[in-house]
Structures are given as structure tokens and as C-alpha cells.
Amino acid sequence: MRGSSAPAAANLPSLPDALHYRGSCDSPCSCEILMKAHILTSILCLSLVTCSAAAANWPQWRGPTANGSVDDPAAPATLNPDENLLWKLPLPGLGSSTPIVWNEHIMLTCDIDGRDTVVCYDFNRKEIWRHRFGKSVQARYKTASSCNPSPITDGTCIYVYFKSGKVAALTLTGTLKWEVNLQKRYGEDTLGWDLGTSPVLADGKLVIAVLQNGGGSYLASLDCETGKEVYKIARTFDSVEESYDAYTTPIVMDVNGRETIICWAADHLSGNAADTGELLWHAGSYNPRGKHNWRVIASPVIADSVAIIPFARGRSLAGTRLGETTDPGTGGGLWQKDSIGSDVASPTSRGGLVYLLGDRGQVSCLEAASGKVHWQSQLPIERIRFFSSPVLAGDKLYCAATDGTLFCGTVTKDGLKDITTGRIPGSIAASPVVVDGRVLIRNHTTLFCFGDKPGQ
Numbered sequence: 001m002r003g004s005s006a007p008a009a010a011n012l013p014s015l016p017d018a019l020h021y022r023g024s025c026d027s028p029c030s031c032e033i034l035m036k037a038h039i040l041t042s043i044l045c046l047s048l049v050t051c052s053a054a055a056a057n058w059p060q061w062r063g064p065t066a067n068g069s070v071d072d073p074a075a076p077a078t079l080n081p082d083e084n085l086l087w088k089l090p091l092p093g094l095g096s097s098t099p100i101v102w103n104e105h106i107m108l109t110c111d112i113d114g115r116d117t118v119v120c121y122d123f124n125r126k127e128i129w130r131h132r133f134g135k136s137v138q139a140r141y142k143t144a145s146s147c148n149p150s151p152i153t154d155g156t157c158i159y160v161y162f163k164s165g166k167v168a169a170l171t172l173t174g175t176l177k178w179e180v181n182l183q184k185r186y187g188e189d190t191l192g193w194d195l196g197t198s199p200v201l202a203d204g205k206l207v208i209a210v211l212q213n214g215g216g217s218y219l220a221s222l223d224c225e226t227g228k229e230v231y232k233i234a235r236t237f238d239s240v241e242e243s244y245d246a247y248t249t250p251i252v253m254d255v256n257g258r259e260t261i262i263c264w265a266a267d268h269l270s271g272n273a274a275d276t277g278e279l280l281w282h283a284g285s286y287n288p289r290g291k292h293n294w295r296v297i298a299s300p301v302i303a304d305s306v307a308i309i310p311f312a313r314g315r316s317l318a319g320t321r322l323g324e325t326t327d328p329g330t331g332g333g334l335w336q337k338d339s340i341g342s343d344v345a346s347p348t349s350r351g352g353l354v355y356l357l358g359d360r361g362q363v364s365c366l367e368a369a370s371g372k373v374h375w376q377s378q379l380p381i382e383r384i385r386f387f388s389s390p391v392l393a394g395d396k397l398y399c400a401a402t403d404g405t406l407f408c409g410t411v412t413k414d415g416l417k418d419i420t421t422g423r424i425p426g427s428i429a430a431s432p433v434v435v436d437g438r439v440l441i442r443n444h445t446t447l448f449c450f451g452d453k454p455g456q
Contacts, residue, residue: 067348239266269309
């Protein structure tokens with residue numbers, strides 16, 4: 001039944017003997033055993049999804065665990081309009097934000113007749129409500145919109161953020177609770193391109209990261225009931241010109257026993273206390289030569305208490321331990337690779353492994369703690385890019401290219417296998433959403449829902 005919870009994973013199958021190995025890694029043989037055991041453990045985490053509950057909600061841009069990964073045994077093996085399209089819905093305005101889902105309601109933002117708007121639908125394509133705000137601000141980039149940031153919900157309200165600077169809270173029935181404008185309150189947007197940072201929830205508050213050049217970067221914590229400022233903390237790191245700019249979204253998680261807002265911008269990864277905004281630690285600079293145009297778009301992903309950071313405009317990738325102040329320029333951090341990366345698409349992770357989608361369709365599987373590349377697979381593409389971030393549902397990896405080509409592959413210990421393709425018209429920047437066996441794909445004008453039909 002859709003929306004129901006599967007039983008708890010109480011009786012997992014026994015694991016192979018290799019996974020119980022407790023020897024030391026003092027010989028090539030034992031090291032090989034440990035490595036294979038780790039890979040096998042991660043693959044089993046992908047395949048044993050029938051013991052876990054499928055995601056019934058998708059409350060924010062990167063899903064319920066903020067890493068683009070869910071357990072869903074019913075996730076389809078293809079996204080093809082000719083095979084398993086359940087429905088499509090023309091939207092009333094343009095937009096590129098990723099939808100969110102709560103209790104079988106789909107909520108998304110769009111620009112309707114030059115006004116910032118949030119709309120709610122059910123899975124029968126019925127519009128439940130919409131709320132129109134004031135005038136939108138036109139996007140600069142051709143594949144962007146005035147509403148790139150994705151909404152977020154705490155199950156009580158939905159919170160939205162627009163390029164115009166508007167931040168608002170609405171009930172799940174569409175009643176406006178409050179609205180503020182950060183640009184009027186704190187200063188104008190100085191980003192070189194279009195706003196891309198989505199809001200997050202931390203310490204029961206709504207947090208917006210404004211990450212821009214001109215000395216105007218900050219974290220703003222707002223009361224979820226009133227929109228009033230709880231704190232505003234300047235984010236000040238040394239960078240140069242456009243390299244100050246970031247279109248990333250923070251990650252909120254416990255680090256060393258304290259809820260922390262993890263932010264990647266201006267060549268530095270930082271951790272701020274969620275309750276006070278205090279800077280707790282930072283890692284950087286990841287731009288030791290002072291490149292002036294290293295703006296960052298891809299957000300980090302966290303795996304095994306390691307932040308995986310794409311940088312250098314898609315040419316490099318680094319791993320750094322959370323909670324430690326380090327300088328990679330002087331040997332700090334865990335590892336760095338200068339032959340692999342992603343400029344726009346954010347990585348996903350599961351079981352200590354990270355899955356990275358390069359801008360030209362190369363999928364890489366790395367070990368978070370060491371940076372070891374286990375495999376690389378190439379999606380069958382030509383001259384297209386990826387602005388949408390990949391999503392992992394069980395052992396299925398979904399990738400959506402800018403030209404509307406949709407890929408699904410099965411993650412194995414040897415690579416991405418059984419890759420299927422489909423195609424929808426129009427340009428895609430939003431990321432896939434997986435809820436209870438269904439996959440939502442949004443292009444600029446239409447919402448598509450894929451899933452296995454009865455009898456398939």
C-alpha cells in the first residue's frame with residue numbers, strides 16, 4: 001500500500017564469512033579480504049532494501065536523509081515514457097526547483113505570469129492549492145528560473161525561497177503564515193548568476209545560506225513560527241572574485257555531539273552550531289592558487305563522517321573529516337583527486353560509498369574514507385550535460401540529463417549495469433524524486449510520474 005511503512009529490519013539474512021573478518025591488514029591477502037568485504041557490505045546495503053521502509057515522503061531537495069539516497073524496493077528499473085509513464089502534468093508556470101512530497105501531496109515552486117508561486121497537487125494530478133507572491137526576478141541563465149531553490153517541509157509547514165529574496169512559510173493547506181524578504185532586510189543579491197541555494201531546517205529553525213561575493217555572505221536563522229531573525233552570522237573566508245559565489249545547499253547533521261550546519265562556499269567547508277551560528281571548524285582553502293572563477297555549484301555529500309567536496313569547476317574532488325579544522329594546502333584533509341569531479345551535479349552516497357555523476361555522464365564509485373575509486377562507468381550520451389543531481393533508490397541509480405534523456409542503472413560491485421534510457425521533451429535541471437515506488441521528474445514546463453504499472 002502506498003504511504004504505508006514496511007516492517008522494521010529485524011531479521012536480516014546472515015552475512016558471508018568474509019564480512020566477519022577481524023584480522024589485521026598486515027599482508028596483501030588480508031588487505032584484499034578487507035577491501036572486498038567492505039565493497040560487498042555496501043552492495044548488500046543496496047540490495048537488502050526489502051527489509052527497510054520505502055520513502056513515503058521527500059521533504060527537501062536531496063530527500064529524507066539529505067544525501068539523495070533512499071531505500072525503495074519498488075523503484076522502477078527504467079524511466080521511459082513508452083514503457084512506464086504513469087502520468088504527466090503541464091505546470092502553470094516555468095521553474096527548475098525540485099518538488100517535495102509530503103503525505104501524497106506534491107509541492108513545487110514556479111513563476112506564473114511574472115509572480116513567484118507555490119503550487120500543491122496530489123498524485124491524481126489534482127491541484128489542491130496555490131499561493132502567488134509578488135513580482136519575480138528574471139533568471140540570467142537560460143536553463144534557470146526565478147525559483148531554483150527547492151522548498152522544504154517539517155511536516156507542519158512548507159518553506160519557500162525565491163531569487164527575489166522572498167522567504168515564506170505556509171501551512172500544508174496553503175495558508176500563508178509569514179513572508180520576509182532577505183534582500184530588503186540584509187542587502188541585495190550580488191551573485192554572478194542565479195540563486196541556487198535551498199533552505200534547510202536546523203535546531204527547529206529555518207536557515208538560509210547567502211553565499212556571494214562582495215563581503216555579503218551569511219547564515220540567517222529564522223523563527224519558523226514568525227519569520228523573525230534568530231541570528232545572522234557573517235561567513236567570512238578569504239577567496240577571490242567569483243570564487244566567493246556558491247550555489248550550494250548546506251547539510252545539517254550531528255558532528256561531535258552538536259547539531260551543525262555544514263556549508264561549502266568561498267573555497268572553504270565550514271561547520272556552524274545550529275543553535276547559535278558559532279563557527280566550530282573549517283577546512284580550506286581548496287583554491288591555493290587563487291583561481292578567480294572557481295564558483296561552486298555541486299553541494300558536498302556526507303558518508304562515514306567524511307565530507308566529499310567537488311571543486312575546481314568539476315576537475316577535482318576531496319574528502320575531509322567532519323569536525324576538524326584543516327588546510328589541504330599544507331597536507332590537511334583525508335584525500336584529494338584531480339582527475340575526477342562534478343561541476344553541477346551533487347554526489348549521492350550509501351554504505352560508505354559515494355556515487356559521483358560527472359558533467360559528461362561518467363559515473364564513479366568511490367570509498368568515502370580513502371577516496372579509492374572502485375569503478376567508473378560511462379552513460380551512453382553524446383554532447384549533453386547534467387545539471388540534475390543523481391538519486392539512488394535501493395540499487396537503482398537515476399540520472400537526468402539537461403536535454404531530457406533519463407537514465408537508470410543497477411549499482412553492482414563491478415559498475416553500473418543494465419543501463420536503460422528514456423527521453424522526455426524539454427530541459428531538466430531539477431533532480432529526481434523517489435516516493436513509494438514512483439519517480440517524479442520535472443522539466444521546466446511539465447511534471448512526469450514514472451512507476452511500474454500493475455502487472456509489470
